[in-house]
Amino acid sequence: MKRPNIKPSGFTTKVTVLAAARNEEERIHLTLDDILAQDYPKELTEIIIVDDHSTDRTSQIIASYADRGVQLLQLNEDKPLNSYKKKAIAEAIRLSSGELMVATDADCRMGHKWLSTVVGYYEKENPVMISSPVSYFEERSLFERMQALEFYYLIGIGAAFIGNCRASTCNGANLAYRKDVFYEVGGFKDIDDLASGDDELLLQKIAQRFPHRIAFLKSYNAVVYTHAKHTLHEFMQQRRRWASKSVKYKDKKVVAFVVGIWLFNVSLIVNLCLGLYDHYFFKLFTLQFLLKYIFELAYLLPIAAFFKRSKLVLLLIIIIPVHVIYFIYIGLAGNSGTYVWKGREVR
Numbered sequence: 001m002k003r004p005n006i007k008p009s010g011f012t013t014k015v016t017v018l019a020a021a022r023n024e025e026e027r028i029h030l031t032l033d034d035i036l037a038q039d040y041p042k043e044l045t046e047i048i049i050v051d052d053h054s055t056d057r058t059s060q061i062i063a064s065y066a067d068r069g070v071q072l073l074q075l076n077e078d079k080p081l082n083s084y085k086k087k088a089i090a091e092a093i094r095l096s097s098g099e100l101m102v103a104t105d106a107d108c109r110m111g112h113k114w115l116s117t118v119v120g121y122y123e124k125e126n127p128v129m130i131s132s133p134v135s136y137f138e139e140r141s142l143f144e145r146m147q148a149l150e151f152y153y154l155i156g157i158g159a160a161f162i163g164n165c166r167a168s169t170c171n172g173a174n175l176a177y178r179k180d181v182f183y184e185v186g187g188f189k190d191i192d193d194l195a196s197g198d199d200e201l202l203l204q205k206i207a208q209r210f211p212h213r214i215a216f217l218k219s220y221n222a223v224v225y226t227h228a229k230h231t232l233h234e235f236m237q238q239r240r241r242w243a244s245k246s247v248k249y250k251d252k253k254v255v256a257f258v259v260g261i262w263l264f265n266v267s268l269i270v271n272l273c274l275g276l277y278d279h280y281f282f283k284l285f286t287l288q289f290l291l292k293y294i295f296e297l298a299y300l301l302p303i304a305a306f307f308k309r310s311k312l313v314l315l316l317i318i319i320i321p322v323h324v325i326y327f328i329y330i331g332l333a334g335n336s337g338t339y340v341w342k343g344r345e346v347r
Helices: 028-036 058-063 084-095 114-125 142-163 179-184 200-209 232-248 252-274 279-306 310-333
Strands: 015-021 045-051 070-074 100-103 129-131 134-136 175-178 214-216 224-226 339-341 344-346
Touching: 015 028, 015 084, 015 114, 028 045, 028 058, 045 058, 045 084, 058 070, 070 084, 100 114, 100 179, 114 129, 129 142, 129 200, 134 142, 142 214, 142 232, 142 279, 142 310, 175 179, 175 200, 179 200, 200 214, 232 310, 252 279, 252 310, 279 310
Parallel strands: 015 045, 015 100, 045 070, 129 214, 134 224
Antiparallel strands: 100 175, 129 175, 339 344
């Protein structure tokens, strides 16, 4: 993907920055400070944070920013929902006055040019939806650094699909779309039976209506930062949640593509096991492993360089064996049963 043309100044778009928050008292003040520190015109910026039934001090912290223009919206659902986050985002959009909705998460960080970069690209190129890059940061262990590299793999896949006009994946921590387009495609209707999917499934709905007006913003100034999961249990729960959305993908060719990758990883394990009895299969496994390493190295190098984290690619030789097993498991577990998200058991 080429570097984008971005309008540097003279902005006219009213923007609504929105996020859903649940039990984020430790970090939400950092996110709010970063949003308020943006160099985008204050008179064109609206900030709405939705408190999703937090049991800690999240709502009080958000409310303390009221004098700086931060609006607190509190969900008060008396009936159980399976998609609280979609409800929160939909309510924020309903109350918003902006033309462009810019969604992020309540535990993210961003540079002061984030918003002006997103809007500068929007005003220059006129897309109806913009997916922007997300990166892990402040990793504290080898496990978290491994997650960071694997996450770049996913971000790159999303960018590549959008760049080839087959929009399928994105990340809700850094996603912008026009308010009128959100309503034109019916919002979250027909995709609200899953707890997750406020990003990818909405992207696919919009892509069906506007296939050539979805963009990925390849700009370092547009990067939003979040944290890797500290424990294996948290990591697996997150990945199961992400994988659960695949059953709702509209583009069946993309589903077939993902299944093909899954089957390739299965064949690696099968050939390794058969190689214990026949050297032919072990040679086949070795060839597959080398090809996987070479192609993924070539793929990840420019992505890691874009994020200024090229050294992470050195972990690839460690990640690949683990990733094979993990990918097979997630492909099965992500499409069955329930998982825990924000202290709730959902599907």
